[in-house]
Amino acid sequence: MSKKLQSIRGIHDGLPDEVQIWQHIETIARRIFASYSTREVRLPILESTEVFVRSIGTETDIVSKEMYRFEDRNGDDICLRPEGTAGAVRAYLQAGLSRSGTQRWFYMGPMFRRERPQKGRLRQFQQIGVEWFGVAGPIEDIEVLTMASSFLDELGIKTRLEINSLGCPDCRPDYRKKLTQELEKCQDELCGTCQQRLSTNPLRILDCKQASCQALLKDIPEMTEHLCGICDAHFLTLQRGLKELGVPFLVNPRIVRGLDYYNRTAFEFISEELGAQGTVLAGGRYDGLVSQQGGPATSAIGFASGLERLGMLLAGKVKSPQIDATVVALGASTHIFSLQIAHTLRQQGFHISHCGTGSSKALFKRAAREQARYTLVIGEDELARQIISLRGDDEKHAFTLSQLIEHMTAS
RNA sequence: GUGGAUGUAGCUCAAUGGUAGAGCCCCGGCUUGUGAUGCCGGUGGUUGUGGGUUCGAGUCCCAUCAUCCACCCCA
Known part of the structure; x- marks a missing residue:
């Protein structure tokens, strides 16, 4: 391994x-x-x-x-x-x-x-x-x-x-010189790294995080005054x-x-x-x-x-992109038809996810996770009649593809 | 680079040196057509990794890797 x-x-x-x-x-x-x-x-x-x-x-x-x-x-x-x-x-x-x-x-x-x-x-x-x-x-x-x-x-x-x-x-050089002179007076009280900085980069002492150094800086001249x-x-x-x-x-x-x-x-x-x-x-x-x-x-x-x-x-404040519809295809015979529907909708500019294969329970669960605006249901009946149902509706409310496109565009 | 904390299931966490667990999530069944509830079942771990001590190590020791915190640096 x-x-x-x-x-x-x-x-x-x-x-x-x-x-x-x-x-x-x-x-x-x-x-x-x-x-x-x-x-x-x-x-x-x-x-x-x-x-x-x-x-x-x-x-x-x-x-x-x-x-x-x-x-x-x-x-x-x-x-x-x-x-x-x-x-x-x-x-x-x-x-x-x-x-x-x-x-x-x-x-x-x-x-x-x-x-x-x-x-x-x-x-x-x-x-x-x-x-x-x-x-x-x-x-x-x-x-x-x-x-x-x-x-x-x-x-x-x-x-x-x-x-x-x-x-x-x-x-700046004048200020740096003045600052260095002032700080040299209390050199021994500065923290170890600031004693180093005195020679390498005295301006850095100004934003030292040590409270003891900040206390020493209280009465130090400021750049803005020079x-x-x-x-x-x-x-x-x-x-x-x-x-x-x-x-x-x-x-x-x-x-x-x-x-x-x-x-x-x-x-x-x-x-x-x-x-x-x-x-x-x-x-x-x-x-x-x-x-x-x-x-x-x-x-x-x-x-x-x-x-x-x-x-x-x-984090957590940016919305996920909305999926327009997710496709539930029930039964192997419906797969190609469902893919054709998805393909056509995508060509119309819709964002579509297809739920793939599995038990109906699994497919609807997957569909729910997508949080799409619509869940399109395609089973044997829909295939036979070349229509598409929406989740929650029965087949009486089914759409033809062109009706569906119209419906999805309108809402 | 210095000092410190922490690493156990996908996630959140348990487990006196003595058989590695729970909840959530995920998958399946009851229910082959609409994410309920319920019940039942299941996947998933070399306890970060490698050594050592011990009859026995998730637990103790050493090393290493990673994450996190502060410092250093900050372009």
């Missing part, structure tokens, strides 16, 4: 009940994004590792520990994409679109990160993402945020929106726009990003229902990335959202 086969760790199957929810999410995404003239791109799942090294760098654990990276047969260093933005920028530049005006893109598809899995944190997961290129903002920041907000609203997912400004290469004039104006306009457009938000100066190409607007839509995996949609401005990948200075903003997490919040 062979061992039972199973999918590999953190890589799960999408079974019909879950896929149905994903498709619902995707349908709404397509509609909302289209209303912002944002068009779909389909980008590679495999990229050369260089694409991510250039955008993510080798500083964090990401490239070294958390990517599926391997050597192709010809020696190329390639990997499964861990996110969508880097590949989108690569595609944008490869197609020479930097001289074609604003590009508004969205994508949906699988991403791969080799992390310790949890619920809502898988190694293969799916993201829906948006990237807008050539948009300096803050108008586009407001639009991207209202778009994201409409998307979640339309899904009926309750979140709170938190925004922050990360500043820019002009003002923005340069341009960043400050950008952030204020964004806030005013959101207010005027009725998008509720909270300024959270402790939102940070792990990578340097992010600047100014950063935002997260957070659900209360998912514990530590509560961020359901996150994004921000990344004016530095296109040039970092070797292109011309190009402003850009985007966000991404995990389908699995959205799906968990919608």
Whole structure:
């Protein structure tokens, strides 16, 4: 006997009940994004590792520990994409679109990160993402945020929106320096990982989860108070726009990003229902990335959202597709006739399931499970007279095929 | 990567170290034409996997795999 086969760790199957929810999410995404003239791109799942090294760098654990990276047969260093933005920028530049005006893109598809899995944190997961290129903002920041907000609203997912400004290469280094100086004063009281972060990524200390660190941060200077004039104006306009457009938000100066190409607007839509995996949609401005990948200075903003997490919040709330009719064929002699009926109805655009063979009890039980609008009963009598009965009615109320089509169309 | 919890039937869960069970679901019969109720019957398990201790292991020990929780990281 062979061992039972199973999918590999953190890589799960999408079974019909879950896929149905994903498709619902995707349908709404397509509609909302289209209303912002944002068009779909389909980008590679495999990229050369260089694409991510250039955008993510080798500083964090990401490239070294958390990517599926391997050597192709010809020696190329390639990997499964861990996110969508880097590949989108690569595609944008490869197609020479930097001289074609604003590009508004969205994508949906699988991403791969080799992390310790949890619920809502898988190694293969799916993201829906948006990237807008050539948009300096803050108008586009407001639009991207209202778009994201409409998307979640339309899904009926309750979140709170938190925004922050990360500043820019002009003002962030000063703030980082000031923050580091302040934190060095109480260095010994910081938790172990934050003492590390002091040298590697001091901004990350701002969202440390240790209560002791948060207490030390109480009187620390905030990024939002140290923005340069341009960043400050950008952030204020964004806030005013959101207010005027009725998008509720909270300024959270402790939102940070792990990578340097992010600047100014950063935002997260957070659900209360998912514990530590509560961020359901996150994004921000990344004016530095296109040039970092070797292109011309190009402003850009985007966000991404995990389908699995959205799906968990919608579990049980998405209706199954309605089947129009299910066919009960009683007795072997009726099988072909019943198949012809089903076939014709399908050609008319109806959704039909056929209950197959078995005892009448089994067939009607199967039929009931389908929860179709109609159960069509076809037995010897119906076959002889070329008619179809409905469950619950006797043969006096039977339909000819054309009458049935008319009846089903009318109701 | 670190720390912790949990793995018994399709699902929810029982079982002092001593014969692996219940409810629900599924299938069939009473009832070869309308998912009732009822009764009767049935399928389904190498107790995640592999070792060890023991006369005897679902139970104790070790390893491993998976899921879940928190941390790390978070693109």
